[in-house]
Amino acid sequence: YSLETYVESRFTCWSYEPFSGQKLDSPNEGKAPGPWEVELRPREMFVDQDKELIVPHTSTVTPCHHCNAKGKTVCHKCRGKKLTRCGDCGGHGHKTVAQGAVLRKVDCGECDGQGKRRCPLCSGSGEETCTTCSGHQQLVFAVKLKCEWRGKNADYIEERTDLPDELVRDVTGKVIFEEEGELLTPISNFPISPVNRASKSLIGAHENSLKGQRVLRQRHNLRGIPVTEVHYEHEGRQGVFFVYGFENKLFAQGLPSGSCCSLL
Ligand SMILES: [Zn+2]
Ligand SMILES: [Zn+2]
Ligand SMILES: [Zn+2]
Ligand SMILES: [Zn+2]
Incomplete structure (x- = not known):
């Protein structure tokens, strides 16, 4: 279900x-x-x-x-000072140049020896447009x-063999019953009563989990999945395996999980 x-x-x-x-x-x-x-x-x-x-x-x-409704804020690069450090001379205002073998200090041409230049971001206005x-x-x-919008899912598996119940969730079976509506009433007339009880409690749990939300639509269905339990004896050893779903999936205890094969 x-x-x-x-x-x-x-x-x-x-x-x-x-x-x-x-x-x-x-x-x-x-x-x-x-x-x-x-x-x-x-x-x-x-x-x-x-x-x-x-x-x-x-x-x-x-x-x-x-x-504050000015349309402009203080420039974040120069913090309103309108000038930034000259990148060419690193703010020193001078550079060292080589003339032959002699090193000489000269004024930085980019900032005229000031070490500072007009802020390139605000062009020296100290302000920028409010972002x-x-x-x-x-x-x-x-x-x-x-x-x-989110779908919430819940299911109940009625399975009486030793097959791990969750295996039947992903295989195909026969749809016994299907219904869709705005708010569903639980199934109550299915011959296996635990299924009726599960329908009632799952629908109730979904209703109770709502926190200021609303249910737009619900659907539920009942699927019958064939499960065959096979007992065998081979070279004196006894064992059991299961065949389940329309895909004829095979499960045997002791096989690593996930290594399910299909019966041809
Ligand atoms: Zn400079
Ligand atoms: Zn600036
Ligand atoms: Zn603004
Ligand atoms: Zn089981």
Whole structure:
């Protein structure tokens, strides 16, 4: 028996971008919807995915907090001093040059012997454009809604032989029952009652694990996997092996796990 619950979570946070005169969807345009009132659907059911959007009617303009609405901040290279150390002379203002065999100190031509040059980043203004508002001095704040869709899986295996139960999970069997809907009711009329109990408890566990999320859709199915237990005697030794799944996979105790072969 396997159950899949497709769960939707929604989160909101503030987002901002520079205000450059773009058209605003402000609260004056209408009442902002709550996070669960916004229409947002996954592209395809039972596929994990995320989506984001700006909630309608939540955009407001505020002064930029990073530059105090000046549009500019202090240049981070020269820290507002407008000058940086000359890279050519290392800030000494002079260089040592060889004239024949004689070494002479001469003024650095790049900085005229000052050891400092105009800051190349701010061109000597000591300021740079604010990176938060891109120089626009104002920001548009709006509520961003993030939606996450995730599939949660659970299963129950009813298996009474000594075959390790998890082996039947990955093989093909006959689909006995299949159902999909918004919220499922547990299976209750299957002749093997542990299966009915498992259906009830797995569906209940998925419901109880929701934390402010909602179930979008559920599906469950019941598969019958053939398992044949074979006892053999070979050269006086007794043994047992199992054949399981429509693929006729073979399992024998003592074989290293993963070395399953198929019966031809
Ligand atoms: Zn220099
Ligand atoms: Zn600078
Ligand atoms: Zn700014
Ligand atoms: Zn078993």
